[in-house]
Amino acid sequence: MATIKDVAKLAGVAISTASYALSGDRRVTAKTKEKVLEAAKQLNYRKNGFAMDLKRSRTNTIALILTDLSGPYYSELIRSVQDVALSNGYDLVACSSMGGKESTAVKFLREKRVDGAIVLAHNITDEVLLQTASSNFPIVAMDRVTTGEGLISIVVDGELGGYKATRHLIDHGHQSIAFVSGPANSYDNMLRYQGYLRAMHEAGLEEKAKWRLSGNFVRDGGYKVTKMMMMQGELPSAIFYGNDEMAIGGIKAIEEESYSVPDDISVIGFDDIQLAEYINPPLTTIRQPMHESGSLAGHLLFQMLNDQEVNDSYKLKVELVERKSVKSVEEVSKSLI
Incomplete structure (x- = not known):
């Protein structure tokens, strides 16, 4: 033979x-x-x-590959995917993509140690996904647009979310609006920034370079860049943080400098993590369907594992959640009289 x-x-x-x-x-x-x-x-x-x-034998295990395993957003995603995996009689392995091309996560994909994977990690390239995905090894890529054999994508309408957040601040009379971003190579970050720019340009407003800072999507990053912003003297009347984690860190920094949210500076976030409604003041934010996106990714992966037909890509909607961290410029002016 x-x-x-x-x-x-x-x-x-x-x-x-x-x-x-x-x-x-x-x-x-x-x-x-x-x-x-x-x-x-x-x-x-x-x-x-x-x-x-x-x-080719089945391992009855799928992988969830994330940039970072910590933080409320990722924990919610892990839980939703795990629920789908268990309901299908599968185990879930969650691993970090730290290390990029040399990471254990990439080795997991290349060596196909599981039956399929869900990937939410901006440091794993499209090239790696296209090389490893196949009809026998399906991959669901989250928060990026890329398709191929055995590969589908799920994105949240971040551009619309960024637009809604900024438009909400503009509708409340704010004209000096800062944007605190996530990592430069994050697809999510790019979309939210594009939405911010669209709303600003539509209103005839210009962004100021000194009010665009990167907090890397983490709480400590939001805290540090807000401190830096406040050291510069001239402050915006509102800040749009690219996610809730950075917004929470930012609020702490603002209050440590003896300013108040929203009486002095209005704040809006993105994600609507569970903590957002419990901080003081409760955070106005853009809700993205975290649990639903994880569940959808899981269900689509199992449909592909069972040779069922699925679409190439999916786009999920966002919505504005109004709480107490945004105040109109008119209300602020009246309170000062």
């Missing part, structure tokens, strides 16, 4: 290349794939040996 070594020798390629070609891996060119398939046909090679059976 012919082996993959025989196929590789006849095709004039490395054994690993022959293996990639026979499994439909995108790293192999069409010309090389054709040579390997022709060699396999001549040798009557069949991919049904013991090793292939082991490789």
Whole structure:
């Protein structure tokens, strides 16, 4: 019986290349794939040996790969995906993508140690996802637009969310509005910033470079850049934080400088994490469907594992949640009289 070594020798390629070609891996060119398939046909090679059976056997485990495992947003996502996995009789492995291409998460994908994966990690490139996803190894990519064989994407309408947040501040009379962003390479961050710019330009307002700072989507980042902003002297009347974690850190920094939210500075966030309604003042924010997006990702992954048809991409809606951290400029002026 012919082996993959025989196929590789006849095709004039490395054994690993022959293996990639026979499994439909995108790293192999069409010309090389054709040579390997022709060699396999001549040798009557069949991919049904013991090793292939082991490789293709189900592990009954899926992976959830995140940039960071800490924080309320990620914990909510993990819980929603875990619920779907358990209901399908599967285990869930959650791992961090820290380290990028050299991370354990990428090795997990390349070596296909699980049956499929959900990826929410901006430091894992589209190239890696396109190379590893296949009909036999489905991947659901969250918060990015990229599709291919075995690969679908789920995005939240962050641009509309950024627009709604900024428009809400403008409708309350604010014209000097700062934007505290997440990581520069985050697709989420880019969309929210685009929405902010659209609302500002629509109202004939210009952003000030000194009021655009990056808090890296973490509470301490929001705290530190707000402190920095306040050291500059001239303050905005409102701040749009790219997520609630940064907004909570920002509110602490504002109050430590003896200013009040919203009497001196209005604040709006993004996400609507559970803590948002319990801080003082309760945070006005843009709610994105965290639990629903995790559940959808899980259900779509299992549909692909069961060879069911799914769409290439999905876009989820956002909504404004009004609480107590935004005050109109007119109300502030009256309180000073």
